[in-house]
Amino acid sequence: MSRFLHSWAQQQQGRYRLRRGLNFAQKGNYHGAIQSLTAALSCHAQPTQILLQRGLIYLQQALYDEARADFDQAIALDPDQAAAYGHRGLVRYQLGDEAGALSDWATSLRLNPNDATVRYNRGLVMAQHGQHQAALEDFNIAVAQNPLLAEAYLHRGKVRERLGDKVGAIQDWEIALCNDLRLSEAQQLLVQTQNQADSLNLQDQLQDLLPAGLTITTEQEGTRLTLTLHRPVGTPVNYFQLPNALRDRLVELQLPEVRRFRLIAQAGDSSLSEWDQTYGIYDKAPCPSPHWRDAVATTLLLFPPFGVLALVLAAQVKPAYHRGDYPIAARASKAVRKLCLSSGAIMGVMLFGLASYGVYTYVEGEYPNPAAKTAMTKSSATSEKPL
Structure with missing residues (x-):
């Protein structure tokens, strides 16, 4: 034990x-x-x-x-x-x-x-x-x-x-x-x-601007986008028109944080660059429209909640453009336009609903439902019979 x-x-x-x-x-x-x-x-x-x-x-x-x-x-x-x-x-x-x-x-x-x-x-x-x-x-x-x-x-x-x-x-x-x-x-x-996926997608977006046989690669470095063009020997390129076409496409895409692009061109197997210039993407882009008239005459009158927001956004367009922030100016302009269209659509739906209700009320008053009238008559007659 x-x-x-x-x-x-x-x-x-x-x-x-x-x-x-x-x-x-x-x-x-x-x-x-x-x-x-x-x-x-x-x-x-x-x-x-x-x-x-x-x-x-x-x-x-x-x-x-x-x-x-x-x-x-x-x-x-x-x-x-x-x-x-x-x-x-x-x-x-x-x-x-x-x-x-x-x-x-x-x-x-x-x-x-x-x-x-x-x-x-x-x-x-x-x-x-x-x-x-x-x-x-x-x-x-x-x-x-x-x-x-x-x-x-x-x-x-x-x-x-x-x-x-x-x-x-x-x-x-x-x-x-x-x-x-x-x-x-x-x-x-x-x-x-x-x-890498964004770079490949961007390359596809720019490739259709190039002559046949040319290829382009992209690389973002902070606020600058580097475009490297590879040209086969004997294929001509207009280096004075191509940057404008590339700039217009980049303005449409409005890449986040990118404000400049550098275009480097190489011919054949040469490691030397035949073109190397840097451009501002939004330097020549005109100021987007604030749509003041639509914001006041359409949005504010038709649907005031959207109208106030549209006026606030419209006031941001030109200041953003003048301080060099074109993407914000463009987004504000598009937002004002969408608010104008949305307020018009909302007012159209409201007017259609009011018109439909008015027509329904008028028809009921002028042309009552015969079946409902007959049912009411029969019900009254039945209630008057002695038990």
Whole structure:
């Protein structure tokens, strides 16, 4: 009986020291955590669990030799311990033993094929070696087992981009940010991808202005847009008319923050520029109309709520234009015009409703419903009969 009580007391003491060590680790007191876990080894019923926890603490402190020793001992005690192989594989990779790491991860996945962390770690190595399909398979399983593993979405997005799946890459980077807003790399990749898409769209918008055979690339640098024109030798270009055509198209597009464009032209395979000039996009653009007459005579009289807003916007058109902010002036002018059209439409609907109601009232007064009159007569006659 006393032996049983002694054994039970030791087990309880081991559990207490394990919990104490884990609490120390959560608070960042790694020295206290290691001391408590080391003391728990002599009395805990499952020493493998203690070794795994202590090895992880060593790993967090980059004490790779100590961590590997704990994981080696855990595997010796329990050769089927999948987590021990997974952790030792990471230690081996940090020590430069990539082959040993892949071997440990293969053993870990044989014992536990759905370990998200091991799949993620091996996927990173596969991606580094250009084995994108194998990396994609590991990342797929990793996010399926742990949908909150933001880094797995980040790197799966990179693999998808290299495999040509840009839509899937963007989706992965968005999910990565949803899971962890601190992933600045995912945010940078999203911005870069969006800028590339905008650049390609802008190139398509400008391409139809060029003679056949010429191509153009775009790059935005702050408030300046650089347009690089590639001309085959023997294809003529009028460099005095083309900038005006490009300017007119850019005025229509009203790119955010862009105020100037630089036109660089190169011929054939030459790296020298035959044309390099910078132009103001809105320098020659006329001031947009404030639509004062429409705002006062139409909007304010027909529908005053819209009319007041239209007058406020109309007053912003010329000041914005004179301070060089053409896009704001153009947007204010368009807004005034839309308010004028909307107030006219609203007044038209109101007039139509009033006219319809007037016609209905007139018809009812002049031509009452015969069926209703007959029904009323019958009802009156019935009520006058004696019971």
